[in-house]
Amino acid sequence: MDDLERRFALARPKGLTRDAPLSDRAEADLVSILGDSPKRDRRAAADGRWRWPAAALAAAAALSVLAVVNIGQVPVAAAVPPALEFVPLAAADHEVLAELSVNAREQAALPSTAIRYESWSVTIVPGSDTSELFVQPEEVTLLRDSRDAGEITVRAGGLRWGAPADGQRSAEPGELLRRSTYQAGEFPRLFPADEPPVNAAEMRVYLQQNLGLDATATAGDYFNGVRDLRNEWSLSGAQTAAVIEMLAVMPGVQVAGTTQDRLGRTGVALVTTSRSGGAFRDVLIVDADTGALLTSEVDYLGGLPEITLPFPTVLTYIAWKDTPPE
């Protein structure tokens, strides 16, 4: 080991090595994990279903979190959001996109430092055959001021699909799950404090520069970039139009038709399967009348050996809400 390697090894957390004695917390965790296993296992053996240990409820209450089994054999409603259904539009894609862009540009700017959205993501456990659970999204509110100070608050949302199994607990809707407060200059962000651009070419460069997208980036990468951007900015009509116009000329972007997002709002779905050789379908749902971004969703279509989920399945969605918080 040379000097640099030694220096690197020394930079790791003090006193923590593979064979170091367990901390008090680690010892307590082990006791907690094993604590009520006999009773739990008898139940599991009796009905063939897993029940969560009481000790795991705290972790489970972290919500969103819901794994899926075989989507072809288990009722979809028991575990994951159902697949989006699209109603094709008669107009050509370029006509629909042009109209969305025009509608967006007609919208006034909505100056706001608050972002609100409902979010849910699947949890992937390699090799798991779990048949849990329920879908309880999170309600996220980001408040940021001009000094880049602010807070991120996460509360439990309502149960959307499925229901907790016996012995399992969902959080009360509205229950505070996490709150992070940031002093001036500390608010975590991907994009600079200056307003995002209002034309398509500049928007593309803006995303490239701030997200490290290069010439190999696919339309799906830009879909995700738009999602990241919308999570930080309440986009004006002109900014939203720039997004739509940017996506409209990208290879692999299609208008799937109208659909309802996870909040039941009707919109026009833009889709692409350009990432990872078609393993993912990225979806953006746009309000037909205003062009506003309503929802981002990522579906897994299969094809990646390291992801053992049955497919197709919903991996994550974000539904933005424009209503300002109290």
Added chain:
Amino acid sequence: MDDAAAAEFSAFYRQNHNLILLASIGRVRDRHTAEDITSEAFHIAWRHRQRGGELSLPWLYGVMRNLVGKEYRRSARSRRLAERVIAFEPPLEFPAESDDEPLHSAMRKLRPGDREILFMAYWEELTGPEIAEILSISQENVWVRLSRARAKLRREFEQAPLPPTPLTSTEAVANG
């Protein structure tokens, strides 16, 4: 669950707990969060074992990576980074427990895959065969990637501007 299974799990826990904690710290920067992730990973492992699943380090490591991805999604800091975890391309950031800023700076310039294999080898003390199994690559490939990452780190480190030379006590007094 019989005593033998509990004993087997306890041994697995004691053998791998610190490793998973180290690996979590390398990805989330915040030790408290890393401890939560480690705890949750072993809860999942215990459930997996109770359903008759086999426990192994590569499996547990994969669980930890996915929980890290979930944490990133939760924090809403970067959906993009979270998806890299889903695609098994962590780690995400260089942890901040040490104050060796020149080293941190050099590490930040490396690709995620290069950082990860350095963490695995020097922080987590994983053996070549263990790294190979976790990453699903051959041992030869492990050594190639590790050598390449070491070379890149050395290059970045040597190209970094030298930190200011600390003042001697005499100079410090003279400068007030």
